[in-house]
Amino acid sequence: MRNVVIIGSGCAGNTAAIYAARANLKPLVIAGHEPGGQLSLTTVVENFPGFPEGINGPDLVENMKKQAQHFGAEYLHASVIEAELSKRPIRLLVDGDWIETRTLIIASGASARWLGLPNEQKLIGHGVSSCATCDGFFYRDKKIMVVGGGDSAMEEANFLTRFGSEVSLVHRREAFRASKIMIERAKANPKIKFVLNTVVEDVYDVSQGVVTGVKLRNIVTGEAWDYQVDGFFVAIGHIPNTAPFIGQIDLDPDGYIVSKGGARTSCTAVFHAGDVQDRTYRQAITASGAGCMAAIEAERFLEAEGH
Numbered sequence: 001m002r003n004v005v006i007i008g009s010g011c012a013g014n015t016a017a018i019y020a021a022r023a024n025l026k027p028l029v030i031a032g033h034e035p036g037g038q039l040s041l042t043t044v045v046e047n048f049p050g051f052p053e054g055i056n057g058p059d060l061v062e063n064m065k066k067q068a069q070h071f072g073a074e075y076l077h078a079s080v081i082e083a084e085l086s087k088r089p090i091r092l093l094v095d096g097d098w099i100e101t102r103t104l105i106i107a108s109g110a111s112a113r114w115l116g117l118p119n120e121q122k123l124i125g126h127g128v129s130s131c132a133t134c135d136g137f138f139y140r141d142k143k144i145m146v147v148g149g150g151d152s153a154m155e156e157a158n159f160l161t162r163f164g165s166e167v168s169l170v171h172r173r174e175a176f177r178a179s180k181i182m183i184e185r186a187k188a189n190p191k192i193k194f195v196l197n198t199v200v201e202d203v204y205d206v207s208q209g210v211v212t213g214v215k216l217r218n219i220v221t222g223e224a225w226d227y228q229v230d231g232f233f234v235a236i237g238h239i240p241n242t243a244p245f246i247g248q249i250d251l252d253p254d255g256y257i258v259s260k261g262g263a264r265t266s267c268t269a270v271f272h273a274g275d276v277q278d279r280t281y282r283q284a285i286t287a288s289g290a291g292c293m294a295a296i297e298a299e300r301f302l303e304a305e306g307h
């Protein structure tokens with residue numbers, strides 16, 4: 001029987017592990033399909049406090065893991081396939097075995113949706129991004145493209161005009177899903193150029209190791225052309241990693257965990273941390289802060305139960 005199991009090894013899970021380990025709770029972290037979480041996909045991170053020169057994303061999460069292990073956290077390289085959250089102890093199916101725990105911290109994140117272009121994944125962190133707040137700063141006076149038609153695409157495009165010499169907003173339809181006010185704000189911005197009825201067929205140039213342009217196709221006329229860009233932002237939403245918890249814990253219509261205050265969820269002894277609940281900020285530092293909150297709540301919960 002574990003005191004604390006943490007699902008996820010991104011910023012939220014690793015920070016929860018540091019706090020839970022330092023509270024002598026010997027947490028078990030189930031690392032999942034993406035050890036280190038989303039930061040393991042990127043290159044330099046310039047906005048995590050404490051690193052004036054910036055730090056590589058994979059190094060940052062690896063350091064957090066080492067810090068947690070130093071205080072006694074254990075890591076298991078496996079994924080949670082099924083969970084029983086309504087009964088105590090909580091049970092998790094991992095690698096064919098059931099793990100039992102008194103408390104659970106769900107820090108399973110929300111994965112960015114990508115377009116599925118042939119070269120997209122190879123250029124993540126080298127010009128391809130899913131986060132304007134994180135990476136906009138790298139594209140000062142550069143040509144930026146944003147793909148998407150919802151509120152987040154409008155918001156990202158508007159934000160990126162602070163940096164780019166030009167921001168083209170590519171959308172496969174004529175009409176947008178975004179709210180009227182967001183569309184109007186984007187349309188009033190002279191730096192945003194709308195490229196409608198158009199899809200991106202690929203992003204270049206893997207041989208140079210950096211984004212140099214994209215291939216576009218107008219789906220009405222069939223015309224295809226190359227376009228030079230330096231930054232390519234995909235803003236078509238996120239998928240919260242909550243599949244094993246559906247039907248057991250309160251989720252919002254998009255699948256994010258609904259917070260019941262602090263780090264509490266609708267299930268006793270189950271706490272949330274990071275992007276799996278936070279659809280607003282989605283930053284490494286906010287995920288780490290949430291991991292800290294969840295671990296403190298788990299520790300107080302165990303204390304109140306006499307463990």
Ligand SMILES: Cc1cc2nc3c(=O)[nH]c(=O)nc-3n(C[C@H](O)[C@H](O)[C@H](O)COP(=O)(O)OP(=O)(O)OC[C@H]3O[C@@H](n4cnc5c(N)ncnc54)[C@H](O)[C@@H]3O)c2cc1C
Nearest residue numbers: 008009010011012032034037038080108109274275282284
């Ligand atoms: C390309 C890119 C660049 C970014 N750059 C920055 C930046 O510069 N600065 C910044 O602040 N933020 C940045 N972000 C955002 C930041 O990475 C996220 O906000 C942060 O990683 C969220 O942390 P998290 O721990 O909540 O989730 P994640 O990092 O998504 O981690 C989720 C973890 O859960 C695990 N998991 C999922 N399902 C299961 C399961 N069933 N069983 C077990 N484990 C599971 C995964 O393996 C993973 O380890 C960037 C994101 C991306 C994609």
